[in-house]
Amino acid sequence: MSGNDKKHDSSRRDFISKAAGMVAVAPGVMLYSTAQAHVGDSVKITGEGASCENRWGMLINTNKCAADCDDCVKACHTENGVGTNDRPLTDPQWIRKVELKDKQTGKTTNLPVMCQHCEKPPCVDVCPTGASMKRADGIVLVDKHICIGCRYCMMACPYKARSFVHEEVTDQMEHAPRGKGTVEACTMCVHRVDAGRTTACAEACSKAGHDAIVFGNLNDPNSEVSKQLREHQSTQIRADLGLNTGVRYRGL
Amino acid sequence: MKHVTYTSIEGTSIGYWALLAVLGAIMGLAAISFYTMEHYGHYISGMNNQIVWGMPHVFAIFLIVAASGALNVASIASVFGKKIYKPLGRLSALLSLALLAGGLAVLLLDLGRPDRLIVAMTYYNFKSIFAWNIILYNGFFLIVGIYIWTMMERRMNKHTRIAGTAAFIWRLILTTGTGSIFGFLVARQGYDAAIMAPMFIVMSFSFGLAVFMLVLMALYSWTDRQLGDAVFNRLKNLLGVFVAAVLYFLLAFHLTNLYATEHHGVEAFILMNGGIFTQIFWIGAVVLGGLVPLTIFYSPMGQSRTMVALGAILVILGGFALVYTIVIGGQAYPLELFPGKEVISSSFYDGAFNSYTPSIYELGLGIGGIALTLAAVAFATKIMPFLPESLADADVDPHHKTA
Structure with missing residues (x-):
């Protein structure tokens, strides 16, 4: 094979690989733009991924949490379509x-319990497929596309924070895809956090006048x-x- | 000791086809159970957000643990050089594969998304012991498959020892992995113990050998082959040792837990006031699954094949009882979120002792796994020569003296 032939051959290879690459990428681009087009008005896409400069968390003041109020629960389940x-x-x-x-003093305490968004989450450790994952900003999520429903994360979670969708x-x-x-x-x-807003539970608690849930960036020394x-x-x-949970409690 | 001739079973009798028909029907019912549970969702099962793993997991874990144990008979011959066990090697390896297939089928078909098997096979989180188990199970099929090949193909016989040793080491790792599924659960009072891994290995010795003995007895009885006392009594005595070892591990496990005050709650629940779980533990796992078989094996009752078979059945039932108390009992005891506090109210059953009633679908699926195991053995022994023509003393015992 002459040098010239080699040149032709390599450029042909380049063309084929680039063409193949485009064929492979094109549907992805299409899907991405379709997804963007359908995003609701309430959600602002910043185009930035989760940053490890943030660590989102909450402080729950049990002294302010009222016994007869479950506005945070209602707000969460309405916000996320959990029927x-x-x-x-x-x-x-x-x-x-x-x-x-x-047990000793008889003092009663009220508090909401949810995923504690651990820095070292046991659910993420045990998940066989990596569906349980922690974002760079500390939010622990389940990738519904690769969860196989083995429930090992539920066995491992110390907080009983997870539910299996039984039907x-x-x-x-x-904004909150779910699946049986x-x-x-x-x-x-x-x-909401990605759009620069607070959580539904914290918002509802404030609206009820209790202010028992404070949400914010644990990495920002100036955050509330x-x-x-x-x-x-x-x-x-x-x-x-x-x-090292992202959710902390006062008066517990 | 004579040269051992292996043959396949004839498999033409009405009894053979009737057996396959019954096993097929059970598998059909299991398929219906699976479909119903997947179609409507797991809410129709006895499992819920409190008892997350239920009867399918009890069956699956029993079968998977027994699978690695069933391989022991082959290992004793290939790895430790005990000649009298050698003729049993092929069946031992076959049964271990069949048990593993049965257990994994149950585990897979209980998943929330069994259609995502390909995801489980292609996405790995290497910090997960579950992910490691998927690799260990697949490897077990491959290694034991090769091991069987070296035993059955004359030209490969010289590699049997290496393959057998690899399979033996692999099975120890595999059961360590199965035990560690529970051992690594730091948050649950009933688990989180390193002893889980070796305890599961000893459980596998016991359950696997009990299943092996029953399958061996059935196959030899139904095909009119001789099963001599030399082989049989050795297996029986060995099973006794394994049963005693399981009791020892249970004792060590619970005594260690009892020493730590923080574990008193869960220990009291399993050992004293856990209602059905306490009964299943003491009556099922300890007495019927441990003390009674030991008495049978090491008393004059052990001379009777029927009694030994009964003992082996009790070991299996006791094994199920033990796995049940570990899997379900461990979840029935509530997670300790707030030490020193009493839960007055919670919509999510915090601090509550959870109860569990298995549904017909879960039982159907689990029993289907057993049927799959037995059908695989019945089919494989018909198409390939797994069984020695005779296990009579004169044929297999190197020390046998003709009268």
Whole structure:
């Protein structure tokens, strides 16, 4: 083969590989633009991925959490389209209200419990396919496309934060895809956070006049949540596990 | 010791076809169970957001644990050089593959999205012991398949020892992985113990050998082949040792837990006041699955084949009971989220002792896994020579003296 032939040959190869690349990429581009076109007005796409400069978290002040209020639960489930089938054993719950009594002192405490968005989440460790994942900004999510529904994450979660979708779901929200046979949990309203808004639970709590839930960036020393965490004693549920949760509690 | 001749079973009798028909019918019912549960969703099963893993997992874990144990008979011959076990090697390896296939089928068909098997095979999170298990199970099929080849193909016989050793090491790792599924669950009071891995290995020795003995007895009885005392009594005595070893591990596991105050709650639940779970543990796993078989094997009752078969059946039932208390009992005991606090109210059953009633679909699916295992053995022994023509003492015992 002469040098000239080689040149031709390599340019032909270049052409074929580029053409193949375009064929492979084109449908993806199409899908991407279609998805963009259908995004609702309420969601602002910034075009930026999650950044490890942020760590989203919450501080829940149990002293302000009222016993007879479950506005945070209602708001979360409305926001994310988590309905009920009147089957409490199998109906998913992304957030729940719990009332506790100290065995020794008798002091009662009210608090909401949801995914604690651990820095070292056991659910992510055990997930065989990597469907359970943590974003760079600390939000722990389930990729519904590769969740096989094995429920090992539910076995591993110390907070009972996850639910298995036991039956067909209808009336899903565009921003919170769900599916029968997969596992789901609190997303820390990731669609709102990405649009620069607060979570539905925190918003509802403020609206009810309790202000028991403060959401914000734990990595930003000037955020309200960081200030309060600096000023007040707070704790993590099952701090002994060393998971460094993104959700912290006062008065627990 | 004479040269061992292996033959396939005839498999033309009415009994053979009737057996396959029954097993096929059971598998058909399992298929219906699977379809119903997938179509309507898991809410029709006994499982829920509290008891996340149910009866299918009890069956699957039992079968997978027994699978690696069933290979032991072959390993004793190939790895440890005990000649009398050599004729049993092919059946031992076949049964281990069949049990694993049965267990994995149940596990797979219970997934929320069984249609995503290809995802499980192509997306791996290497920090997950579950992901490692998927690799270990696939590897087991490959290695034991090669092992069977070296045993059945004369030209490959010289490699049997290497293949057998590889399979033996692999099966130890595999059962370590199965036990670690629970051992690695740090948050649950009933699990989170390193002893789970070796305990599962010893459980596999016991369950696997019990299944092997029953299959061996059935095959030899139904095909009018001789099964001598030399082989049979050795297997029986070995099973006794394994049963005792399981009891020892249970003792060590619970005593260790009892020493730590934080575990007193879950230990009291399993050992004393857990209702059905306590009964299943003591009556099912310890007495019927442990002490009674031991008494049978090491008393004059052990001279009777029928009694030994009964003992092996009890070991299997006791094994199911033990796996049930581990899998379901461990979840029935509530997660300890708030130490020192009592839960007054929670919509999500915080602090509550969970109950579980298996549905017909879960049982159907689980029993289908057993049927698949047995059908695979019945089919394979018909198409290939897995069984020695005779296991009479004169044919297999190197120390046998003719009268």
